Amino acid sequence: MDPFVVISFGKKVFRTRIIRHSLNPVWDEKLLFHVREYESAFKVQLTVLDWDKLSSNDHVGDASFMVSELLADAPQPDPVTGLYDDDADGKHPMKEFQLPLSTGKEMPWEAKHAPAITFRYVVFIVLMLSIHDRVVDT
């Protein structure tokens, strides 16, 4: 199989590279989602496909999760100051998440292997504040 993954979130669609001839692919690709308030109720859909040079790609399996499941891990502001700690800068370690891949029942390989897809993620808040010196013409 020559798998790749299509990841969709709202109207955004991402696609990993194809890994040739692998049943245990590791993509190690980074994806950055900007989640707006109204998007926190959205689902992230992962579709694994088997690339095919000659015909159309074959469907391998699907997995999905609610983005709110990950947002539950978002750093919380200090209740008094409303500010975030230094560890809210996205440098803290990634968490791992594994999802079973739901596959077509008629597919003999999938029925035997119960494949799962694993990803790591980190949720962070980007706050950019600055105070500028104004350039004043004198």
Ligand SMILES: [Ca+2]
């Ligand atoms: Ca193929």
